[in-house]
Amino acid sequence: MLSFKKKERLCSKKVIDLLYKSGSSFFLYPFKIQFIINPTITSNSPIQVLFIVPKKRLKKAVDRNLVKRRMREVYRCHKQTLLYAALPDSNIKIAISYLYVGNGIESFEQIENSIKKSMSQLIRNLSKPVQ
RNA sequence: UUAGCAAACAAUUCUGUCGCUCCGAAAUGGAGAGGAAAGUCCGGGCAACAUAGAGCAUCUUGCUUCCUAACAGGAAGGAUUCGUUUCAAACGGAGACAGCCAGUGCCACAGAAAAUAAACCGUCACGAUGUGAAAUACAUCGGGAUAAGGGUGAAAACGUGAGGUAAGAGCUCACGGCAUCAUAAGGUGACUUAUGUUGCGGUAAACCUCAAGAGUUGAAAGACCAAAUAAACCUCGAUUACUGAGUUGCUCGCUCAAAUUAUUCGACAAAAAGUCGAUUAAUAUCGAGGAGGGUAGGUCGUUUGAGCCCGAUAGCAAUGUCGGUGCCUAGAUAAAUGACAGAAUCCAUUCACAUGGAUACAGAACCCGGCUUACACGUUUGCUUUUAUA
């Protein structure tokens, strides 16, 4: 299951507003990760993800596209083993946003390491409030 | 041969694995960023609204002819101007290149004067007074004439010579410069040449005049479907007469009663708030507009088009016309092109093996035609330049 279809991406404006209004977050360079557990999300996928690269950090559209594509590619390759297999409850619905806060273009390896770490930290944060 | 500048071309290719978006019933199927996709500086298509016609205002354009759907774009040409060679002319480049003989305004400082010319110095004769033997001499004063000369300035009343005059002056004449107008010849035309006439500061990227053009708003336009809210509020118009009960087979009509809101009056109360009673008015439906609230989904518009390729043909060219069993070549909607591996080609380092990299500028958002700006390596052309040789 290495696919990454539309239903796994976060598109609804209402959910995005809710996420930034009442979601919890943590930093892990070069990302700020914001997430919320909300059972009202109507989607088949347990997790919906949003990738953001702000225009303030990277002025050129080409650079923003490159960073977004690297983030998507890393997420696609590692989500199955690190996220989906480690979920505490099968019926849980989670919305996540990855906000890029680095200056300049980070290498593929740097992004790969950071996203891997962030996934395991996310799972730890999820299991705490459930208990 | 070294380096730089400008212009043009070009903008790596192929295969596999795992993914993404679209097409497709599905497949081991097919398609998938640019020369500028950028800036949004112009022009058009398309859509909605407005619109009898004309004028004013505002904005834009401004040598000519042609091309084009259209343009502030392009092609060819004209005059002007700059550079080079050369002084006949040739080659290359540049520009918003209509009109200050319609009117108004402005021209700092300096300078006598910056625009109906003007009299500060100077020049000139005349008059008066004085000096003097006297004079056509000298000095002072007066009201005049004059535009030749005057360390200015970006710019000084067209330039040179002669005549003329008291001194002078385009005042007159000759030659020359520029411009308006008229006529003739050539050219589709801008314009050129010749003759005559009139005239001689600059500035329109100052207001303005003339000619030509422009309705406004932009795909967040607009059309449809679904969902949601309110059967509510305010204003206007039309139709009508209301909520409940009774009467009637039913409707209209008639009778009775209650509620809410507002107006006025009275009672209770120190006052206010409030309570009670009486009186008058309103309460509905449809349509239009306003303000506010709700929704935050989908389909179309939307990618077959002023389209691309090849050939013929008209034209100096921009470009047009005709033909083809020719081709279909991104279409997302918080937004798709990525990662890995291999090969060819190119670049950097190195004697080589080999290692590293494929990069510059930069990412479609309704679609086209231009313009402008950015751009690594490489190739070609032109100009400047370094070194070497002759």
Place this chain on the structure above:
RNA sequence: GCGUUCGUAGUUCAAUGGAUAGAAUAUCAGAUUUCGGCUCUGAGGGUUGGGGGUUCGAGUCCCUCCGAGCGCA
């Protein structure tokens, strides 16, 4: 996607096409004070966002590029 406004000293703002771009405040130096503040005197600080054009002359007029803001769902 479309429209629109702006860019001047470190900061906030002026300047009709005309001499070396001005004011307040901030900075620095001096005076005053035992010291500091307040006050007084003086000084420095400008690619008028970049480039080109029109003009005798441009912060101002025109073109182009860069940057910033605002509005339209």
